[in-house]
Amino acid sequence: MPTHPHSRALYTTEQLRELEGAALTTMGITGYDLMHRAATAALHSLRRHWPQLRQLGICCGPGNNGGDGFLLGVLARAAGLQVEIVALSTTSHGDAAVARREWEAAGGRVQLWDAQSKLPVVDVLVDALYGIGFNRALEPSAARLIDSMHASGKPVLALDVPTGLNADTGHCLGVAVRADLTLTFIADKRGLHSGRAADHVGVLELASLGAPDSVYAGIQPDARLLAAEAMPSRERYANKGYNGHVLVIGGDHGMAGAVRLAGESALRAGAGLVSVATRADHLLALNATRPELMVHAVDDLQALVPLLEHASVLALGPGLGQGAWAHALWQATLGVNKPLVLDADGLNLLAQRPCTFNVPTVLTPHPGEAGRLLGVSTADVERDRFSAVRELARCYSATVVLKGSGSLVADPDGRLDVCPWGNPGMASGGMGDLLTGVIAALLAQGCTASRAARLGVGLHARAGDLAAQHGERGLLASDLLAPLRLLGNGLSGQAHD
Template sequence: MTASVHRHELYTVDQVRALDRRAIDVLGIPGYELMQRAAAAALVCLRQHWPHARCIGVYCGPGNNGGDGFLLAALAREAGLQAEVIALGDSRGDDAVRARHEYEHGGGIVHAWRDDLALPESDVQVDALFGTGLQRALAPDVAALVQHIRATGKPVLALDVPSGVNADTGAVPGEAIRADVTVTFIAAKRGLYTGFAPGHVGHVQWESLGLPEALWEASRADAQLMEPATLPARPRQAHKGDNGHVLAIGGDHGTAGAIRLCGEAALRAGAGLVSVATRGEHLPALNAARPELMAHEVHGPQALDDLLRRATVLAVGPGLGQGAWGHALWVTALDAGKPMVLDADGLNLLALEPRPFAGPTVLTPHPGEAARLLGCDTAAIAADRFAAVRELASRYGAVVVLKGAGSLVADPDGRVAVCRWGNPGMATGGMGDLLTGIVAALLAQGCDAWQAASLGVGLHARAGDLAARQHGERGLLASDLLEPLRLLLNGRES
């Protein structure tokens, strides 16, 4: 076994510190050697991504992250590159001070940062200001430097963590580096993949620094990055009854589109049968646009009974509304005790009337819905998405998808998976309805709640990336994901 098996493991800042300490105290690798390895890995990364770079600007903070930067600059000079270093005052800590001396003894010059200092003319800028230890907003003078770095328009390589990004939570409390590439060392930090962090990290490249497998033996990762996956091929004798019957419930007055997207996504995700319980006014449009959906007019809960008996999985919430009609259907659906995906107004009603679930359940809130479910505001959700999704899963006894950049999936036992796909073009109406249908279809085909949520989130995000790759992010529609989704489910991504 090699360290590469840990590529998809995500760690908290405290866990990373413990790994560092273990490498030094137990494995006997000096901290300065770890710093040297990090600098060497960073230089390799820089030359991989910018092979024609001849001059680099390196911005060093006072701690060990700055030490990595000084050693990178020294190695770059030895390799024939020009390196200019700007530092935030004096270095602190034995290893950081030693790294700075090594750079200076090799002939390197350190420029102290001040607001009127002109930044070097560089092909690549290297951020070595602050690492995992910084969890507050950057000080005004450092924020000014970050703004100057951005104004150069030159690509940025961040060492370990883009300065100003909380490596634990993904929060960005103030100004922060926007890197094109982040090379992160020893362990992948969980905060780099969710919240506001994805807008700052660029491409994340993990480097184990050649450390042995023994380093990770006593440490359990806090979360996992999702890996590409799909469903296995169906047996040749399969029939529609083998693949479940999804009942999508919603579509109050004026919201036919929401329930149609949900139902059609369930069909495209492989459900054998999909019924729709909705307002009668929507039936002509649904039948004309997608006759494969079995659309039914439902005036109230009694009309839902026969549909519930035939269904194996429920998708409740898209366009449901919170009026008397939607509330009555919501109560009836939850009382049925069927496996269920709850979204949109299905979640808003749950926030008003918390109740346990009798069957396997997946909740799919966006941050606003998550805040209502937890009785807090969206700022609290954004401050620590990992804590929020775990609390939701524990409180409601369900698998929970906390949507957004770097969607998180959690179960009541605290397990968390992080989605690394998706793009800003998906921030548009109907995407959540689509996800509800996809997850419901996967439940109907035999996945448990964790599998359906994790696989569904991954397929949804990857389909969005495929669709954006074809036509761009701006103007992306939820329905644009349906054909890429079908390709991914059939193992034909290309």
């Protein structure tokens, strides 16, 4: 996305309407003038991305999004392109009706879409069907039009928001446009960055349409995109005690890998010391494969107590299970009131015995675990990830990371950040264990819970992108360890290559 002073700020549709009204007032222009600016920006974007474009197809809805499409048609024809417009209805509303008349007055023809219609043969298709206000399932004719757009195999530019994608939540109620490029107007929408959005937005560009900074100054963004960061450099006079002692607790029978990944990622993220409390039958394997980890057999609570006393940060849950052993460790760990990262079965046990936290705590649920913590279904969480993560942070008085495409980080005070990195290759076993270790290490090095979660999520996702340079399929959690170390030290991907 091009650099823009407000490119990391994400807004709700309600806020977008406020911004648009403020922009019209401040700039002293009409809604139709703003529509013309949007069409001009769309033509420039088409020229940049498809310089050989000769034939353009524009699919227009009845509202302002369709009006953008009609004016784009006028400008594109004037620029020498062959333009075909397909419309869902015989009439348009408000400023869109004026735009439609301008298209027809310029000699443009409108093909009405019906059950027998076929899309024209063009080089690029434009989705100007529905904008930010659309929040229901598409009618059958619109759904068939979108299916035809996909079946054409032609690249698609979506204006403002891909039709069918909820601009607030990133959820789709049915068929939705899969765009190659989305050009969003005035300000960025939070729903373009989480949930299903990754499969529908494509490349995202922001066109502010000339809105001045004063317009944005009056409205606080609902959320923000994370920025790429590294840990600050260390003082030369340092020893391992300066960087905290993480205790990873988990690894029931057969699950040594989970605590190994969490422990090793804590080391790679800079923790000075990392201990692992696990089953006795894991000691030999863990000591042989990662001797830097201090591995302890904890088959009863007596063995855990001194480890809890010496640790500065606790990471509970990787491979923990939900049996009697797990319950005993979980209860003892939560009773010592030390900074905590809770993941996996640690979260499932929390769902069974809810409590709030009065020490720095980070919860890292995936949508299924989040649903159990809230007492709702996974589908309910995915319908509105933003509301779900905020409710979790409020209910449990903790910083919460809702994992998935466009991971979200929420604080109890309402702050919300969205991760713009990560890839489908990271949908594999062990990735969550890795994140637990990273966040715990950052807590051990003095970060607040909020800072540790934001920085940890960013480092983890960026490491995943670096590790996937040679392909996403087959990516292993341990593949992230080397790039994680580089990124934590502010080094580039070239060093990884």
